Amino acid sequence: MSRVWLRWMPAVVVPAVIAVAVVAVPLQAGAVVDLPDKTAAEVLALVSDSTVSSFSGTIEQTSNLGLPDLGSALSGMSTGSSDSGTDAAASAATTALELLTGSHTARVFADGPGNLRVQVIDRLDERNLIVNGDEVWFYDSDSNEATHLSIPAGTEADARAQLEEAKTKAAAELGEMPTPAELADTLLADLDSSTEVTVGTDTAIAGRDAYELRLTPRTDETLVASASIFVDSETGMPLSVNVRAQGQQDPAFQVAFTEVSFTAPDAALFTFTPPAGATVTEQALPDHDGTSDHDFGEKPAGDLPVTVTGEGWAAVAELPAGTVDAEVTASPLFTQVTTAITGGYLFSTSLLNVLVTDDGRVLAGSVPVESLQAAAAE
């Protein structure tokens, strides 16, 4: 009997060992890190003094915004129409929505301010953004299309601004995800008394020790519970950013390096020649209007007549009547992502609520629905 038992031993032991390894390895990776204590101000200084410009790494972005997975509906939309003028708007909307659902992986290579390559990894495809000095390329392997933007010679500051603009446009077109550093910049840009800044627990991110800078809104009138920026203790580069929503266990939005290296990447990565057979589009630099109206209230652009009521985290942005016409509200995608409530349609996520009123006004904010309705009634 025991002989039989002995021979079945491996069949019991092997799965057990694997199970232990599966549990133990991630625990070890997230082992307690103890860094010398720093005040919030010191960590903030660490971030602002950071001089990292050459790095490569893999970024993973996960959204947990309580939205249904729209993957199939979106792909159906993007392949359905291909030649109409409104297609660009539709595709911008779908990429924005795509970023809000599920998780994505991208590789980022950067060398100095002028060289950048972002590769958004899709299952059997890839979207690329290559910035090399004053040349910007996008390449989408699915459609085999390349788009080229070149920045005209000008003053240095001018070129830089245009480069930024080109990058933003590229990001919108690619559905590219922000890096932790970019997000951290946005979060830290308008830091004021409405936010409490504390240093959280030291954590290991992508194998590096990091300080946690936790931003907590001082008001209850917002959906945001807290935002955390994990700062590399050596270089000061933000390695991970997550935003937590009220009453939700998992971070609602997270962008984090899973792998990072601070050595300069291969220079060949920043040169791009469109492959033979690809459709190449030369594009002029975007003009100042009409590029941001597909965003879901994320950035109230200066050129739109935005009224902001409320302060800090509880701010509500309002676009005037007629912003959204009936054609949009009747579209299948719109009805799929919104719910009808009194006074209009609500697009709700755990971090952001957008209310499209019956008269075509758009109100958006990281606030509860009631606040939006109250603001709409005013």
Next chain:
Amino acid sequence: MSSSNPITEVSPADAPERGAAGAAFGWALLASELVVLFRRRRTIAMLLALALIPILIAVAVRLSSNEVSAGQGPPFLDRITQNGLFVGITALVVAIPLFLPLTIGVAAGDTIAGEAGLGTLRYLLVAPAGRVRLLLVKFAGAAAFCLVATLTVVITGAIIGAILFPIGPVTLLSGDTISVADSVGRSLLIALYVTVSLLGLSAIGLFISTLTTVPVGAMAATIVVAVTAQILDALPQLAWLHPWLFSHYWLGFADILRQPILWDSFSDNALLQGGYILVFGALAYGRFATKDILS
């Protein structure tokens, strides 16, 4: 309790007979297994069927008058007309979900059950082979079949592509272009990746094969397992399960077509398949070593 009986201390797997002579015998057994496997008409027929996939794809694309536009049909299909080297890769994408698991299921399901069904299993064990060694040899045979099956698709694809379409530098998913020599290296890496991907299924097939003496049953069960895993992998509600399914990384070979190569899925896949081999290898050992061999 067990120490009172000296026999329990020595399992058939144990060292004493594993001398130089034993090892030589193991290699001889493996060689004869491979010869039997690849001389079998069934194996040759399966390889021919696999070779037909790239040929069909290439001929269909060549004969069709309308241009395949980007994003239509299986991935990489539109690239074929520009570069024949993509035929093998397109064929792999087509073959991975069904045709390759089908042939692997037949090869792996047949390993032990086939011998039992033919009544040759006990003769194999009368020779001082040892059950463990026989299992290892059978698994090696199934693994060899995985490699040959994958290479058949890739190489036939490259040949038919070279005959029917122009051959030139290859465009990667990242938009970079690599030379023909480089692309041959990458194709072989892809073949290696797919071979490794199929090892987990082979181990499952080997285990199922020890459960029965009816080879057809083992083959069918293995194929059903492969299909079921892919269905589970397609259900978003089971997202937590997906990284544990042996079929999860099957299409991850596309990562080799990125610039620079993304090795993450290669290593994740190897680790996962290794786990499946260990678990189902141990199960197969438990079953096979305790089984009464009656045929």
